[in-house]
Amino acid sequence: MNLFRFRLKELREEKNISRNDLAEILGVSTQTIANYENGHREPNFDTLLKIADFFGVTVDYLIGHSDFRTREEEFKGKNFYEKYKLDEVIEVSLDSESKAILGNILVNNVEPLIRNISGILYQHTFGDEKKDFFTLFKKLLDSLNLYFGSLLEYTKKPAYFLALKSDYDPSYALKLLFERYGFNNVVSNYKRNSFMFEKKMDDETITKIISELQETSLFLISLLKPQGEVLTSMRNIEAFYLNNFEENLVRILKLIGAVQGIVDISEISNIKNINKEGDTDGSQDS
Structure with missing residues (x-):
């Protein structure tokens, strides 16, 4: 039950209940709950079942036999x-x-x-403009697929690890890169930026490594294109709704005003302007 104490505390805090409240629910003392979470004591099987039932998890998860x-x-x-x-x-x-x-x-x-x-x-399977919407939505899905497909290709590159940390020592980063090209026992001297290899590194391998570093940086820049297509597709869908809604709303309000004489069309707010003023998603045109 090595993980039990950590998972019990995690579940209790997620549910936002105190040790005292949990103790009352389980019929034990508050100190017992504290002992569970400190690893000083473990529950019997009946209490373990109560804890699992209360939090809606399996016993295997509680005791660390499963991560689901x-x-x-x-x-x-x-x-x-x-x-x-x-x-x-x-x-x-x-x-x-x-x-x-x-x-x-x-x-x-x-x-x-x-x-x-x-x-x-x-x-959107009904209505005269369903084809227009389906075209826009398919474009969005295609753009998302392209973006994540491109990102997946990037993560398969040997130099991908350079994007994972902000403080890689240059010598250590090169050591990792060498090892990915089959030089598994590279000994590096970080202070002198020197390396010792189990076998001689040929010029072709060095060229490949340099090329890999250059391609990886360029590949990241290339992600801007599919990203821009995703944002454009989302804006087009948004515009599809806004344009139709605004046009039809104005028609309806004009009709109501004509019939009842109570609506002044000049006072109707422009929905597009309201949307732009209230836009706080932080997106920018690319």
Whole structure:
């Protein structure tokens, strides 16, 4: 139960309840809860079941035998590998914690996104302008696919690790790069910026490494294009709604004003201007 004390505290804090409140729910003392979280004491099986039921997690998760909180998460997370053929994308074997993190993101973030996209598409299966909307929305999905596909290609490059830390020692970074090209026992002297290799590095390999560094930096810059296409697609969808809504709203208000004599069209606020004034998403034209 090495992880139990950490997971109990994490779950309790997530639920925002005190040790005293949890102790009352479980029928134990506050000091007992403190002992659980400090690692000085472990619960019996009955109490463990109560804790799992209260927080809606499995006993295996509580005691650290699984990184999935529920059986449903575990089932869905593992099935994602087959459903989306992730083995074709993920080239290395993941440990259980990494699989749980990935599985939880897929279940809790990607699946709801797919449902929302499906719902939006269904809402537009009716009406005369459905083809216009479908064209705009498909463009957005194509742009997102292109962006993340490009990003995936970037992460496969040997020099990708340079983007992961802000304080790489240049000598250490080169050592990692050499090792990725098969020079596994590189000994480096950081102060003198010198290296010793188990085998001689040929000119071709050195050229490849330099080329890799240059290509990686240029590749990051190339991501700006698909990023711009995503933003443009989103703005086009937004404009599709705003233009139609504003035009039809004005028509309706004019009709009401003509019938009732109570609406002054000159006082109707321009929806586009209101939207621009209230726009706080921080986006910028690229």
